[in-house]
Amino acid sequence: MTSRNQELFQLSQKYIPGGVNSPVRAFKSVGGVPIFFQRGQGAYVWDADNKAYIDYVCSWGPLILGHAHPQVIKAVEAAAKNGLTFGAPTEMELKIAELLCKLVPSIEQVRLVSSGTEATMSAIRLARGYTGRSRIIKFEGCYHGHDDSLLVKAGSGALTFGHPSSAGVPAETAAQTTVLDYNDFLGLEQTFDQIGGEIAAVIVEPVAGNMNLVVSKPGFLLALRDLCTKYGSILIFDEVMTGFRVGLGCAQELYGVKPDLTTLGKVIGGGMPMAAFGGRRDIMQCLAPLGAVYQAGTLSGNPVAVAAGITTLQLVQAPEFYKKLTAHVVQLVDGLVASAKKNGIIFCAQAVGGMFGLYFRENIPTSYAEVMECDKEAFSLFFHAMLQEGIYFAPSAFEAGFVSAAHGDKEINATLAAAEKVFSEWR
Ligand code: KE4
Numbered sequence: 001m002t003s004r005n006q007e008l009f010q011l012s013q014k015y016i017p018g019g020v021n022s023p024v025r026a027f028k029s030v031g032g033v034p035i036f037f038q039r040g041q042g043a044y045v046w047d048a049d050n051k052a053y054i055d056y057v058c059s060w061g062p063l064i065l066g067h068a069h070p071q072v073i074k075a076v077e078a079a080a081k082n083g084l085t086f087g088a089p090t091e092m093e094l095k096i097a098e099l100l101c102k103l104v105p106s107i108e109q110v111r112l113v114s115s116g117t118e119a120t121m122s123a124i125r126l127a128r129g130y131t132g133r134s135r136i137i138k139f140e141g142c143y144h145g146h147d148d149s150l151l152v153k154a155g156s157g158a159l160t161f162g163h164p165s166s167a168g169v170p171a172e173t174a175a176q177t178t179v180l181d182y183n184d185f186l187g188l189e190q191t192f193d194q195i196g197g198e199i200a201a202v203i204v205e206p207v208a209g210n211m212n213l214v215v216s217k218p219g220f221l222l223a224l225r226d227l228c229t230k231y232g233s234i235l236i237f238d239e240v241m242t243g244f245r246v247g248l249g250c251a252q253e254l255y256g257v258k259p260d261l262t263t264l265g266k267v268i269g270g271g272m273p274m275a276a277f278g279g280r281r282d283i284m285q286c287l288a289p290l291g292a293v294y295q296a297g298t299l300s301g302n303p304v305a306v307a308a309g310i311t312t313l314q315l316v317q318a319p320e321f322y323k324k325l326t327a328h329v330v331q332l333v334d335g336l337v338a339s340a341k342k343n344g345i346i347f348c349a350q351a352v353g354g355m356f357g358l359y360f361r362e363n364i365p366t367s368y369a370e371v372m373e374c375d376k377e378a379f380s381l382f383f384h385a386m387l388q389e390g391i392y393f394a395p396s397a398f399e400a401g402f403v404s405a406a407h408g409d410k411e412i413n414a415t416l417a418a419a420e421k422v423f424s425e426w427r
Contacts, residue, residue, distance in 0.1 A: 019034070029398070055404075065312060116266065237259035
């Protein structure tokens with residue numbers, strides 16, 4: 001019998017390229033028919049066939065409070081009743097700007113936008129405008145949204161020009177981006193020694209969550225900080241995913257490294273379209289209407305989105321919020337590792353704050369190359385078997401997973417019971 005998911009996917013492909021509005025949703029990496037969701041509540045989502053799942057995607061990070069949190073919904077309803085958008089300043093935008101500057105000490109001023117891509121694209125342009133330089137550095141496996149300058153893969157050598165990683169990106173644009181290996185101290189030092197004076201900015205995920213989860217090696221972020229300071233380059237921490245996900249002070253507090261600019265998204269919108277970039281006042285003052293770097297947005301600082309964001313940022317400040325959240329993530333990964341070990345399956349996992357990585361390989365990967373060694377087929381098998389059991393992990397071996405405050409012992413234990421069943425019946 002055709003499921004409603006299958007029917008909807010069939011129909012959607014007629015009107016939407018690939019039937020989805022963002023590629024990762026198409027299940028290309030794991031195979032099968034993508035799931036169309038109709039409802040979410042707390043840690044749970046229901047698909048078009050009304051099947052329930054415990055959700056470990058949380059919309060790729062934003063839903064740190066879980067789906068449809070009553071206080072967030074209430075704030076959205078109240079804001080919406082006063083009008084959806086004005087295209088003019090509102091007090092709500094001032095409120096969330098003050099809150100972000102209070103919670104993230106490196107942010108002296110902030111500009112609100114509508115997506116993480118807009119935030120990183122604008123931060124790159126701002127860094128180029130402030131320094132008068134064009135060259136940027138990013139790291140293999142890190143994803144910063146789909147701006148042309150960031151859809152670039154490594155050239156043949158660290159010092160050669162980057163090549164487009166997407167059709168439609170002009171070679172001359174990609175050539176301005178040098179792609180290095182994450183956690184490669186030597187490559188970093190050599191590059192700065194050779195072209196440090198040309199580098200406008202380095203953009204990095206302080207905890208990489210787009211090549212599965214890879215943490216920075218001790219001292220790597222500090223090395224970035226020191227080199228950027230020495231050569232007058234702007235250090236951009238892309239915390240769209242890690243911001244308020246790994247801790248109240250974001251990853252920059254976790255690692256004690258202060259970037260010049262920070263990009264935020266996901267959690268700060270509480271599930272609504274909102275992101276931001278901010279940092280040193282002297283850099284932010286280069287933005288129009290004050291300075292020469294243009295950046296704009298019809299719905300930037302949208303009051304309904306801001307209402308969801310403010311409520312979320314208020315609730316994550318609850319005492320022990322991150323301690324409790326992290327404890328559940330650790331309980332999940334430790335349980336999965338123990339179950340796989342008991343059943344003789346090569347598997348490991350790690351937790352960082354409210355996010356986690358699952359790997360079908362002997363030990364935790366510390367680089368893009370090591371992540372690529374993970375057994376993709378094993379992950380797809382695991383993904384679909386768990387889906388069958390009503391557990392929804394990210395549909396890709398190269399994505400991080402997320403837990404919300406709505407995931408309690410009941411959900412974690414149900415997940416571990418499902419994993420034990422899957423691992424005991426493995427292959
Ligand atoms: P958006 O433009 O998708 O709001 O944000 C882009 C972005 C920027 N920086 C980081 C560190 C990010 O993780 C993202 C987006 N993350 C992906 C998840 N891997 C979004 C999911 C998707 O592309 O559909």
